[in-house]
Amino acid sequence: MEPSKSISSDHLDQHVQLEEIRLLYGGTPFSFSAAVVITLIIYNVLLGHVTSQQNLNIWLFTILGVMFIRSIDSYLFSKRNKQQQLEKKWRIRFYIGTGIAGLSWGLLPWLGYSAEIEYFSFILVCLVGVVAGSLSTLAYRWETLALFLLPASILLILRILAENNSFFNATAFVLLVFIFFSLSAGKKIFNNTQQNIRLRLEADGRERAIELMHQKQALHLQNTPLAIIEFDIDLNVTEWNKAAENIFGYSHSEAIGENIMRLVLSRDSSVEAEKLWQRLLNHEAVTGSVIENKTKSKEAIFCEWFVTPLTDEKNEIVGIAAMALDITEKKQNELAIIKSKEEAEKANQAKSDFLSSMSHELRTPLNAILGFTQLLKYEKTLSKKQQSHISEISNAGNLLLELVNQILDLARIEKGHLQLSMEKVTLADCFKEVRAMVSPLAEKNDLSLDINIESNGYVIADYTRLKQVMLNLLSNAIKYNVEHGSVSMKALQKENGVVRISVTDSGRGISQEQLQEIFLPFSRLNTASNIEGTGIGLSISKQLVEMMNGSIGVSSTLNKGSDFWIELAGNLNITSAIESKSKTMLLDDSLNDETNASNNILVAEDNPTNQTLIMSQLEALGYTAELAENGQEALNMMVNTDYHLLLTDCNMPLVDGYKLAQTIRDRGNHTLPIIALTADAFPEKKADCLKAGMNDHITKPVNLQTLKDTLEKYLS
Numbered sequence: 001m002e003p004s005k006s007i008s009s010d011h012l013d014q015h016v017q018l019e020e021i022r023l024l025y026g027g028t029p030f031s032f033s034a035a036v037v038i039t040l041i042i043y044n045v046l047l048g049h050v051t052s053q054q055n056l057n058i059w060l061f062t063i064l065g066v067m068f069i070r071s072i073d074s075y076l077f078s079k080r081n082k083q084q085q086l087e088k089k090w091r092i093r094f095y096i097g098t099g100i101a102g103l104s105w106g107l108l109p110w111l112g113y114s115a116e117i118e119y120f121s122f123i124l125v126c127l128v129g130v131v132a133g134s135l136s137t138l139a140y141r142w143e144t145l146a147l148f149l150l151p152a153s154i155l156l157i158l159r160i161l162a163e164n165n166s167f168f169n170a171t172a173f174v175l176l177v178f179i180f181f182s183l184s185a186g187k188k189i190f191n192n193t194q195q196n197i198r199l200r201l202e203a204d205g206r207e208r209a210i211e212l213m214h215q216k217q218a219l220h221l222q223n224t225p226l227a228i229i230e231f232d233i234d235l236n237v238t239e240w241n242k243a244a245e246n247i248f249g250y251s252h253s254e255a256i257g258e259n260i261m262r263l264v265l266s267r268d269s270s271v272e273a274e275k276l277w278q279r280l281l282n283h284e285a286v287t288g289s290v291i292e293n294k295t296k297s298k299e300a301i302f303c304e305w306f307v308t309p310l311t312d313e314k315n316e317i318v319g320i321a322a323m324a325l326d327i328t329e330k331k332q333n334e335l336a337i338i339k340s341k342e343e344a345e346k347a348n349q350a351k352s353d354f355l356s357s358m359s360h361e362l363r364t365p366l367n368a369i370l371g372f373t374q375l376l377k378y379e380k381t382l383s384k385k386q387q388s389h390i391s392e393i394s395n396a397g398n399l400l401l402e403l404v405n406q407i408l409d410l411a412r413i414e415k416g417h418l419q420l421s422m423e424k425v426t427l428a429d430c431f432k433e434v435r436a437m438v439s440p441l442a443e444k445n446d447l448s449l450d451i452n453i454e455s456n457g458y459v460i461a462d463y464t465r466l467k468q469v470m471l472n473l474l475s476n477a478i479k480y481n482v483e484h485g486s487v488s489m490k491a492l493q494k495e496n497g498v499v500r501i502s503v504t505d506s507g508r509g510i511s512q513e514q515l516q517e518i519f520l521p522f523s524r525l526n527t528a529s530n531i532e533g534t535g536i537g538l539s540i541s542k543q544l545v546e547m548m549n550g551s552i553g554v555s556s557t558l559n560k561g562s563d564f565w566i567e568l569a570g571n572l573n574i575t576s577a578i579e580s581k582s583k584t585m586l587l588d589d590s591l592n593d594e595t596n597a598s599n600n601i602l603v604a605e606d607n608p609t610n611q612t613l614i615m616s617q618l619e620a621l622g623y624t625a626e627l628a629e630n631g632q633e634a635l636n637m638m639v640n641t642d643y644h645l646l647l648t649d650c651n652m653p654l655v656d657g658y659k660l661a662q663t664i665r666d667r668g669n670h671t672l673p674i675i676a677l678t679a680d681a682f683p684e685k686k687a688d689c690l691k692a693g694m695n696d697h698i699t700k701p702v703n704l705q706t707l708k709d710t711l712e713k714y715l716s
């Protein structure tokens with residue numbers, strides 16, 4: 001604030017200086033002509049009465065000469081522009097001119113001296129008049145007054161004193177007093193004049209600023225897109241600008257004096273308007289309140305209102321000033337966005353629901369296909385051809401299962417149901433496990449597989465999901481390779497605690513255009529058409545890696561090979577203490593354990609195919625089992641027989657698996673192991689099972705090894 005203040009006061013000072021010098025020079029034409037007249041009168045009166053006529057002539061020429069030079073100086077000044085007039089030289093020239101003029105007048109009693117007392121007194125009176133007159137034109141500056149007055153009066157007083165006469169001595173004293181008062185009066189006039197100049201300049205400046213402000217306000221009022229409306233305490237409109245005319249459709253003359261509520265308010269908004277009015281009456285300003293309004297043509301519009309109460313000096317509300325912005329378009333866009341978002345969410349939800357129920361429905365028949373196929377593999381009587389057919393069915397079934405699992409993953413991710421458990425994953429363990437899983441496939445395709453299981457260090461990830469991504473990349477690298485090609489997986493430390501795991505193959509590669517869409521769901525490239533695949537593995541991998549706060553990418557050259565990489569937070573130089581168990585899902589050679597027969601298992605399952613399958617599986621594992629068609633039958637059977645374990649389907653008629661488990665626990669049996677068999681692979685299903693009192697849960701299709709391991713866990 002300070003600098004601007006000093007700038008404006010500097011500006012004012014300059015104005016004052018300019019005004020002063022102009023007033024000083026401006027006074028000269030009048031004072032010079034008056035001085036010439038007085039000079040000529042004095043000369044004429046004194047003519048013939050002076051001691052020396054020659055001295056009087058010298059005085060006359062001196063004073064007229066000085067007047068003439070000053071007139072020319074004054075004329076030159078008037079021809080200069082503002083900036084030049086402000087130059088210091090004009091001030092100095094005026095001061096010198098005034099001093100010389102004062103001196104010339106002071107010479108009058110010396111050069112025009114008359115021994116006759118009445119003529120000398122005449123000189124005295126004339127000089128006093130000149131001095132008094134000079135007050136009006138020279139008092140704009142204190143210095144000019146002094147410069148004129150002092151030489152003129154001192155010379156006069158000295159001349160009077162030289163007379164050595166008591167009358168003149170008294171006159172000299174009176175004159176001295178007169179000079180003193182003239183000077184102090186001059187000083188006062190100077191001060192007042194100064195102040196007047198300042199006040200006038202300030203007032204001029206303010207007047208101009210106010211005028212400018214009015215102009216601006218008028219312009220804004222007319223051109224702003226904001227409706228500016230004022231109304232009195234009775235709600236009658238007093239101000240209505242152009243924007244208000246445009247927004248609400250009423251002209252200025254139609255609106256003035258009308259009730260604002262009737263003009264702009266739709267019936268639906270009266271409650272909101274009433275609330276707003278109450279706030280205003282409490283002297284509260286209301287900003288950004290959105291109200292549904294209506295136009296003259298009864299069209300509904302949305303306006304954002306900024307409203308303030310106007311108060312008088314007693315702080316009583318005398319009216320309201322309001323601004324309204326038409327936001328109908330914005331509001332409509334917002335509503336359209338919300339609606340389309342809701343629709344998109346609904347469609348997405350429907351898609352996810354469809355996918356998850358589809359995959360559930362597919363799991364049930366798949367359970368039978370894969371289960372029976374697995375059992376058939378152990379049938380010793382089958383011919384080679386039949387075994388090969390069984391193997392084909394098994395492969396196709398597994399592929400279908402993979403597709404179902406992947407669709408389920410996709411649905412889970414989209415629903416936001418997929419939960420990750422982030423931990424430090426030891427790379428060596430993970431590498432070892434995936435190597436064990438993919439090396440048979442690599443061998444089958446005659447490819448060299450190089451997975452560096454010596455990799456030290458860890459990454460922050462979900463163990464199972466990281467393995468899933470690695471398996472997807474490795475199986476792709478194997479599937480889309482060439483004969484005798486190679487596949488390798490390596491870990492590399494990048495800067496900032498980031499580890500890159502890259503899977504490189506010497507396969508057919510991917511073209512640059514195709515690279516763009518490779519991570520989109522169901523994007524299978526033409527070249528892949530003769531190779532089994534679902535087209536969603538990479539899209540799931542991308543979403544999983546991103547959920548693990550990592551990134552995934554690829555670089556590839558057609559007919560040379562591809563390099564798929566993922567980057568995750570981690571460190572390669574430290575070995576994590578985490579131990580991961582290497583689970584090989586290979587089925588034990590000996591399925592049947594003699595001791596199992598002593599365990600009696602109750603199976604509750606309603607689907608006939610699944611009934612046959614699970615009973616056959618249990619038989620293959622050497623267990624004795626009895627079957628109940630539903631939960632109610634299972635409960636009835638348990639009244640008479642003690643079972644060692646209950647395997648139950650979840651969805652059954654009459655009493656379902658959850659109700660069955662709950663009833664058993666409610667009846668006080670807390671020791672019987674209850675294991676669910678469910679086609680639902682969602683984690684929340686598992687939680688539901690545990691909540692109902694079950695001990696564990698096996699997802700269909702039931703893998704023989706998993707069934708064996710789970711039963712042994714609870715029956716040992």
Ligand code: ADP
Nearest residue numbers: 476477480524525528533534535536537538562
């Ligand atoms: P798919 O089940 O078809 O393998 P993915 O989502 O895993 O589904 O892969 C999508 C497509 O990307 C594949 O069909 C294949 O055309 C291409 N692709 C993936 N990995 C490679 C690779 N290493 N080399 C060449 N093409 C690949």
